[in-house]
Amino acid sequence: xxxxxxxxxxxxxxxxxxxxxxxxxxxxxxxxxxxxxxxxxxxxxxxxxxxxxxxxxxxxxxxxxxxxxxxxxxxxxxxxxxxxxxxxxxxxxxxxxxxxxxxxxxxxxxxxxxxxxxxxxxxxxxxxxxxxxxxxxxxxxxxxxxxxxxxxxxxxxxxxxxxxxxxxxxxxxxxxxxxxxxxxxxxxxxxxxxxxxxxxxxxxxxxxxxxxxxxxxxxxxxxxxxxxxxxxxxxxxxxxxxxxxxxxxxxxxxxxxxxxxxxxxxxxxxxxxxxxxxxxxxxxxxxxxxxxxxxxxxxxxxxxxxxxxxxxxxxxxxxxxxxxxxxxxxxxxxx
Amino acid sequence: xxxxxxxxxxxxxxxxxxxxxxxxxxxxxxxxxxxxxxxxxxxxxxxxxxxxxxxxxxxxxxxxxxxxxxxxxxxxxxxxxxxxxxxxxxxxxxxxxxxxxxxxxxxxx
Numbered sequence: 001x002x003x004x005x006x007x008x009x010x011x012x013x014x015x016x017x018x019x020x021x022x023x024x025x026x027x028x029x030x031x032x033x034x035x036x037x038x039x040x041x042x043x044x045x046x047x048x049x050x051x052x053x054x055x056x057x058x059x060x061x062x063x064x065x066x067x068x069x070x071x072x073x074x075x076x077x078x079x080x081x082x083x084x085x086x087x088x089x090x091x092x093x094x095x096x097x098x099x100x101x102x103x104x105x106x107x108x109x110x111x112x113x114x115x116x117x118x119x120x121x122x123x124x125x126x127x128x129x130x131x132x133x134x135x136x137x138x139x140x141x142x143x144x145x146x147x148x149x150x151x152x153x154x155x156x157x158x159x160x161x162x163x164x165x166x167x168x169x170x171x172x173x174x175x176x177x178x179x180x181x182x183x184x185x186x187x188x189x190x191x192x193x194x195x196x197x198x199x200x201x202x203x204x205x206x207x208x209x210x211x212x213x214x215x216x217x218x219x220x221x222x223x224x225x226x227x228x229x230x231x232x233x234x235x236x237x238x239x240x241x242x243x244x245x246x247x248x249x250x251x252x253x254x255x256x257x258x259x260x261x262x263x264x265x266x267x268x269x270x271x272x273x274x275x276x277x278x279x280x281x282x283x284x285x286x287x288x289x290x291x292x293x294x295x296x297x298x299x300x301x302x303x304x305x306x307x308x309x310x311x312x313x314x315x316x317x318x319x320x321x322x323x324x325x326x327x328x329x330x331x332x333x334x335x
Numbered sequence: 336x337x338x339x340x341x342x343x344x345x346x347x348x349x350x351x352x353x354x355x356x357x358x359x360x361x362x363x364x365x366x367x368x369x370x371x372x373x374x375x376x377x378x379x380x381x382x383x384x385x386x387x388x389x390x391x392x393x394x395x396x397x398x399x400x401x402x403x404x405x406x407x408x409x410x411x412x413x414x415x416x417x418x419x420x421x422x423x424x425x426x427x428x429x430x431x432x433x434x435x436x437x438x439x440x441x442x443x444x
Binding site: 023026027028033060064065068 | 388392413
């Protein structure tokens with residue numbers, strides 16, 4: 001293997017994920033051979049290693065050469081960046097707002113508290129807001145980076161690319177039109193789900209009163225929380241989708257496709273939940289501690305709950321599949 | 336220092352836009368990358384390989400160029416030639432260019 005071969009291999013190694021890597025390598029090798037030959041004939045001596053070294057030095061470091069071929073130099077490019085910041089601002093504001101309210105409620109429900117307790121609760125609350133904010137930022141960046149890489153430019157034309165027509169102001173409502181409150185509600189509720197499931201899962205439970213005051217027993221099991229990371233991606237994707245709808249004001253084919261993709265992932269998650277162990281954390285014992293003292297009744301009730309949740313999941317799959325079919329139908333009939 | 340740097344940046348930006356037009360205009364007959372590079376240099380436009388090769392690939396991906404591997408002097412070479420789509424675009428680009436030149440001439444004289 002001569003120096004040029006090694007150099008080409010080194011450039012190729014940095015283009016592993018780029019389409020047409022072999023082609024690029026072959027073209028680079030043929031160019032370098034041409035250049036070397038030209039230099040040798042100019043110098044009147046056969047090409048030697050020193051000449052190769054000089055040529056490669058001029059051509060540049062392999063990582064720099066590889067970089068020029070990179071079709072995706074951006075994580076989130078200028079095409080979708082304005083949209084990314086638009087959604088990010090809405091979501092971060094919702095995060096800060098929602099968690100601040102939660103913090104105030106927590107302080108009220110725990111008062112009277114000492115100054116030290118108060119400071120520690122506020123401190124923890126603020127840290128919580130910061131860490132949720134960072135997590136939301138990360139998830140959004142991930143989803144947008146995927147859009148940047150895999151969404152065809154034509155499907156995700158942003159408002160800036162389109163010619164604005166003042167006639168749009170007096171247009172009749174269309175069947176594809178999105179009512180403005182729908183995506184807003186969807187964003188708010190998705191965000192609430194995100195924050196509760198991720199940061200306050202203890203809130204999801206069965207509440208009951210006994211001698212020591214309000215008690216809560218967890219409702220969902222580990223089998224559910226195992227799927228939380230993928231659910232998070234789905235939820236963030238929903239926020240992005242609703243942001244798109246909010247911005248464009250109507251269902252485009254791109255938005256429908258995106259929505260179908262999200263629903264298919266949902267179906268996958270629900271089917272996995274159905275096939276795995278029960279997602280309910282209820283046991284006859286936890287029911288007994290919740291006030292159902294008859295062990296027989298607790299057992300029966302527990303069994304009933306676990307069967308009911310399976311049915312609920314089954315219906316959720318059916319419902320989601322019906323929605324996918326509806327979206328597909330609308331896509332086909334949409335002009 | 337800062338002055339030289341901004342001068343270089345502006346020159347780079349100016350040239351970047353011109354190279355597409357230059358490459359399209361010289362690919363009426365098929366050329367491989369290095370021969371095109373030399374042709375442009377002979378005509379007075381020095382282009383960096385790191386700029387030209389990725390640009391050729393991009394123009395091909397956009398459908399403005401076509402390419403084909405040929406074996407010559409026992410060496411495979413990738414030849415690029417302007418496509419039908421590119422031929423349609425070229426006169427419009429030329430017109431655009433003439434417009435820019437005349438406007439800038441007026442502005443700078």
